[in-house]
Amino acid sequence: MHVQAIKTRVFKKDEDLPLFIFEHLKKIPERSVLVIASKIVALSEGRFVQHSDVAQIQKGHLSALIKKESSWALKVGKVWLTEKSGMIMANAGIDESNAQGELVLLPKDSFASAEHLRKILQKKYRVKNLGIVITDSALMPLRAGVVGAALGYTGFKGARDYRGKKDIFGRKMEMSRTNIADSLATTGTLVMGEGSEQQPLTLITEAPVEFVEKINKNELKIAPREDIFWPLLKRIKK
Secondary structure: OEEEEEOOOOOOOOOOHHHHHHHHOOOOOOOEEEEEEHHHHHHHOOOEEOHHHHHHHHHHHHHHHHHHOOOEEEEEOOEEEEEEOOEEEEHHHOEOOOOOOOEEOOOOOHHHHHHHHHHHHHHHHOOOOEEEEEEEEEEOOOOOOEEEEEEEEEOEOOEEEOOOOEOOOOOEOOOOEEEHHHHHHHHHHHHHOOOOOOOOEEEEEOOOOOEOOOOOOOOOOOOHHHOOOHHHHHHHHO
């Protein structure tokens, strides 16, 4: 697998994202996965709070915006622990880092955004098998630092299921699945960086994924009561 972060100029709010990608990627090989930072997707879709409104929000209305953007929210220290798009994250993903004074929200529907981009890029670069991952930073319990999370993806199966198959000693596996989408998102996050690297695109070639025309966007979701962390989640939500 080959992973290449793409150095770009600064992306501007309300800018055309496909044209930005065309400017910085002259070629996308067949059977590639393009990882895209959610921030530039959100900025292209107008998912940000204007300069004039930021000061007022930061004075006391940020919590209202976070609650509006999440399924539930709990204040934990300096941040809000929230559920957004079926994932647990800080502050519903609202962020001001690497933004020019705006508060940037997450894309409204990252799966739809990924599919829209895939169709445009397939036509432009004349490829059939192409995966798109829209990634954002995520935290893991009891671990310092961020990894990547796939807010939305398309073009490949997001999970590899080993249940019912045998391990190397012939024992049947009952629970094992590999989270392909988030693994690719973390790969992209690793090379993109979190600071001033200015690399919001990562091109991954020769990835061990199964390309498909249509995905099941619920394949990685799990019911709260079936989650291993449910006892903790239940206490938090109360």
